[in-house]
Amino acid sequence: MWSTRSSWKYIQWLSYRSLSYGTTDYLTVHDNAVARYAKKEPKKHTINQLIQFGKQLNEQKLIQSARFVHQELPVRLAHRIIDLRSLPYYVVCGPIKRIYDVYVEAFESVRNFRKIQDLQDEKEFTVLLKHLVDESANVVELLAHGLRLALLRASQREHLDLDSFVDQMLISRIGRRMIAEQHVMLHESRPGFVGVINTHCSPQQCLDIAYQECSRICFRQYGVQVPVQIRGSVSTIPYIPYHLHYILLELLKNSMRAVVERHLSQNHHKNGLLLSKDNMPPIEVLLTEGPKQVTIRISDQGGGIALDILSSIFRYGFSTVNRLREEEQGGGNLGGEWDRLVQRQSVDGPMAGLGFGLPLSKLYAQYFGGNLQLVSMDGYGTDVYVHLDRTGDVLEGVEI
Amino acid sequence: MTNPKGIQYMQKYQNIQCICSRFQSGWRNLTNISKASLAVGKPRYIDPQGNDTTQPSNLEQVKAFASRKPSPVTLKRLFEFGSEPSPKKLLTAAQLLHRELPCRLARRVIQLASLPYGLSDMPSVKVVKDMYERSFIDMIQFPKPLDEEEELIFTELIRKIRQRHDNVVKLIAKGILELKRYCGKGTEDISIHDFLDRFYMSRIGIRFLISQHIAMHEPREGYVGVINARCRPADVAEDAANVAKSIAYRHYGEAPDIQLLGNISLSFPYIEGHLHHMFFELLKNSLRATIEYHRDSDIFPPVKIIIADGQEDVTVKISDEGGGIPRSAMNKIWTYMFTTVDIPPEQVLEATEGGAYKGPDADPIAGLGYGLPLSRLYARYFGGELSVMSMEGYGTDAYLHICKLGDKEESLV
Numbered sequence: 001m002w003s004t005r006s007s008w009k010y011i012q013w014l015s016y017r018s019l020s021y022g023t024t025d026y027l028t029v030h031d032n033a034v035a036r037y038a039k040k041e042p043k044k045h046t047i048n049q050l051i052q053f054g055k056q057l058n059e060q061k062l063i064q065s066a067r068f069v070h071q072e073l074p075v076r077l078a079h080r081i082i083d084l085r086s087l088p089y090y091v092v093c094g095p096i097k098r099i100y101d102v103y104v105e106a107f108e109s110v111r112n113f114r115k116i117q118d119l120q121d122e123k124e125f126t127v128l129l130k131h132l133v134d135e136s137a138n139v140v141e142l143l144a145h146g147l148r149l150a151l152l153r154a155s156q157r158e159h160l161d162l163d164s165f166v167d168q169m170l171i172s173r174i175g176r177r178m179i180a181e182q183h184v185m186l187h188e189s190r191p192g193f194v195g196v197i198n199t200h201c202s203p204q205q206c207l208d209i210a211y212q213e214c215s216r217i218c219f220r221q222y223g224v225q226v227p228v229q230i231r232g233s234v235s236t237i238p239y240i241p242y243h244l245h246y247i248l249l250e251l252l253k254n255s256m257r258a259v260v261e262r263h264l265s266q267n268h269h270k271n272g273l274l275l276s277k278d279n280m281p282p283i284e285v286l287l288t289e290g291p292k293q294v295t296i297r298i299s300d301q302g303g304g305i306a307l308d309i310l311s312s313i314f315r316y317g318f319s320t321v322n323r324l325r326e327e328e329q330g331g332g333n334l335g336g337e338w339d340r341l342v343q344r345q346s347v348d349g350p351m352a353g354l355g356f357g358l359p360l361s362k363l364y365a366q367y368f369g370g371n372l373q374l375v376s377m378d379g380y381g382t383d384v385y386v387h388l389d390r391t392g393d394v395l396e397g398v399e400i
Numbered sequence: 401m402t403n404p405k406g407i408q409y410m411q412k413y414q415n416i417q418c419i420c421s422r423f424q425s426g427w428r429n430l431t432n433i434s435k436a437s438l439a440v441g442k443p444r445y446i447d448p449q450g451n452d453t454t455q456p457s458n459l460e461q462v463k464a465f466a467s468r469k470p471s472p473v474t475l476k477r478l479f480e481f482g483s484e485p486s487p488k489k490l491l492t493a494a495q496l497l498h499r500e501l502p503c504r505l506a507r508r509v510i511q512l513a514s515l516p517y518g519l520s521d522m523p524s525v526k527v528v529k530d531m532y533e534r535s536f537i538d539m540i541q542f543p544k545p546l547d548e549e550e551e552l553i554f555t556e557l558i559r560k561i562r563q564r565h566d567n568v569v570k571l572i573a574k575g576i577l578e579l580k581r582y583c584g585k586g587t588e589d590i591s592i593h594d595f596l597d598r599f600y601m602s603r604i605g606i607r608f609l610i611s612q613h614i615a616m617h618e619p620r621e622g623y624v625g626v627i628n629a630r631c632r633p634a635d636v637a638e639d640a641a642n643v644a645k646s647i648a649y650r651h652y653g654e655a656p657d658i659q660l661l662g663n664i665s666l667s668f669p670y671i672e673g674h675l676h677h678m679f680f681e682l683l684k685n686s687l688r689a690t691i692e693y694h695r696d697s698d699i700f701p702p703v704k705i706i707i708a709d710g711q712e713d714v715t716v717k718i719s720d721e722g723g724g725i726p727r728s729a730m731n732k733i734w735t736y737m738f739t740t741v742d743i744p745p746e747q748v749l750e751a752t753e754g755g756a757y758k759g760p761d762a763d764p765i766a767g768l769g770y771g772l773p774l775s776r777l778y779a780r781y782f783g784g785e786l787s788v789m790s791m792e793g794y795g796t797d798a799y800l801h802i803c804k805l806g807d808k809e810e811s812l813v
Contacts, residue, residue: 232794286791286794288724288791288792288793288794289792289793290724290726290727290792290793291726291792292727293727293792295791295792295794297789297791297797304708304710304715306710306711307710307711307712307713373789375787375789375797375799376715377706377708377710377715377717377799378708378710378711378712378713378715379663379708379709379710379711379714379715380662380663380706380708380709380710380715381708383717383789383797385789385791
């Protein structure tokens with residue numbers, strides 16, 4: 001049974017929803033609008049469709065694109081608002097409440113924007129989109145914190161499994177940001193690009209960039225660079241470089257850290273051991289392609305993942321609940337330092353420490369028809385397979 | 401670990417069977433069946449002297465034993481138990497088997513009699529079902545062994561039973577082909593695939609237990625029954641590699657190199673025969689793929705075996721550069737598809753690929769395109785796993801995970 005305090009909190013939560021904009025009858029209008037938009041299904045596209053549309057831009061097409069986003073964003077936001085409302089109350093207090101507010105504000109501001117008739121409307125709408133994209137930059141971080149708090153608060157009896165809720169939130173976020181940024185970037189003209197899509201995205205190049213970034217961090221932290229051998233070559237694919245970059249960065253980061261830490265633990269008795277590039281097993285990256293897919297395999301000899309952790313690595317925040325406690329108690333670990341160093345100005349929050357990197361990478365891979373699979377060889381190393389669709393004809397989205 | 405879904409299925413099945421039988425014939429059957437169901441806790445068996453007043457039918461006996469729960473055992477327990485064999489221990493083992501085998505055999509009889517799409521009526525499947533029933537009757541007609549002499553006779557009995565069942569896989573395969581001709585349903589159907597998975601898994605278990613007991617009578621240095629106390633994956637892989645390569649030479653006139661990397665000296669107690677079977681199948685596939693993909697070149701890229709020693713489990717990765725498996729085929733690699741699909745059922749029994757493991761517990765079932773799904777069952781039998789990752793246009797990686805502590809229970813259905 002709820003205590004008086006928790007009942008009060010629940011009532012507070014209920015009234016928060018209705019007091020969003022201060023007007024009492026706003027609730028009815030607001031709720032009806034959300035319900036109305038939530039009844040519609042999101043309109044999905046393939047990469048090729050997006051390219052086709054944005055190839056030869058003219059005034060008419062820009063306005064058409066704006067109108068599409070104008071209509072589509074509220075639909076996708078409405079679905080998430082409904083999801084958030086159906087969470088247990090103690091989950092929504094705190095950072096998750098902040099996300100709810102951000103989404104409601106975004107929903108309202110897009111929905112209430114005037115009908116887009118001409119270029120002036122379109123221009124102002126684009127400014128609004130840019131603002132919204134910036135506003136929601138830290139949502140993943142908020143989600144991670146909120147989830148951690150919720151797991152800490154969940155009573156012993158109630159097994160709280162928010163994985164599919166978080167999955168849905170992140171998938172939707174990938175999509176919404178994609179369509180918003182796509183429209184914004186249609187205004188830029190970069191050779192080879194249509195909006196955020198690189199029609200000739202080279203996985204090799206993305207790999208190089210990700211590797212260099214990871215290497216820098218590794219060197220800063222450990223004073224050594226882990227060698228990487230890249231084999232194979234693949235042709236270019238139509239893809240969104242940011243997505244691929246996120247995935248590769250996450251995987252290389254994990255591999256490098258595993259290799260270095262294993263090396264350190266294996267040689268801890270040797271004082272003053274000079275960490276050298278020469279005595280570390282290289283990370284092997286293999287690029288291959290079939291008629292419909294490009295596959296990137298990243299193999300490290302970082303000792304693999306212990307069996308008892310393996311089932312949790314694709315879950316959200318599982319490992320971080322304990323880490324939070326450790327950090328609170330002042331127990332730092334090498335890993336924590338590493339995570340903080342890897343923080344970058346990413347719209348997906350700090351790269352590590354949230355326990356979101358790997359599952360989010362998987363969602364990015366799956367969003368346009370690919371996949372991410374991991375195999376661990378305990379005592380040896382880990383292999384990760386990233387499959388990317390190269391046809392560009394797969395509808396966006398992930399079924400869960 | 402007992403499979404809860406499998407047990408639910410069994411119980412559901414038994415309920416339905418009960419209801420069906422009740423309506424099949426009159427009150428007399430009803431009385432008999434009620435008596436049999438009441439006797440579930442203490443199944444009766446026919447006294448060798450025939451002094452049983454009610455004389456329950458075979459079907460009732462089967463049902464009575466099938467409703468018992470089979471007891472899964474762990475590798476570790478078997479290993480520890482059989483470490484210092486003595487006549488007393490052999491007798492205890494025989495008595496345990498005498499209790500356990502009828503239950504497992506009975507469950508197969510029930511399963512074979514209730515297959516979907518009329519598979520149970522296919523002639524070859526009927527042959528197999530009668531075989532299991534026969535073996536079941538043999539077991540329950542044999543009294544519980546009470547001394548060394550009876551134990552020896554019991555061991556002979558189970559040896560005979562094992563031999564009787566040697567060709568079961570081929571017969572079932574024949575039955576599936578018969579079904580295909582009859583109504584077009586094949587192994588791509590999920591309920592048939594499910595049946596095969598469970599049936600073969602159970603068969604692996606029964607044969608292993610029988611072989612283990614028989615082998616304890618013929619002790620070998622370093623072995624506990626069929627369990628090699630210091631099984632070295634590297635050695636087993638090398639043996640399997642040699643066999644696979646010789647087949648490749650025979651067919652193609654050449655063969656790629658097979659390299660062994662990682663923890664070569666690793667050893668732990670395991671069933672050598674199972675390991676050999678899995679390695680052989682995977683290496684055979686890898687060699688064939690490599691040769692065919694690089695047909696036009698002078699040198700073949702080697703097949704690499706990496707042995708990783710983890711805390712609780714061992715992983716063996718078999719990597720080839722044989723071009724990989726096309727994405728469209730990936731979900732089919734685990735189905736029981738025959739390479740002999742065009743051979744008429746009558747000739748299936750003669751089809752064989754040769755080169756199978758010929759040790760004391762050999763299972764002469766090589767060929768028929770069963771390699772991968774069966775290997776996965778072997779891996780899963782004591783809590784392991786087999787997974788395959790393909791890189792189209794390059795090659796395939798197969799990962800075999802085996803629990804080296806031996807503390808996982810048999811996978812029972």
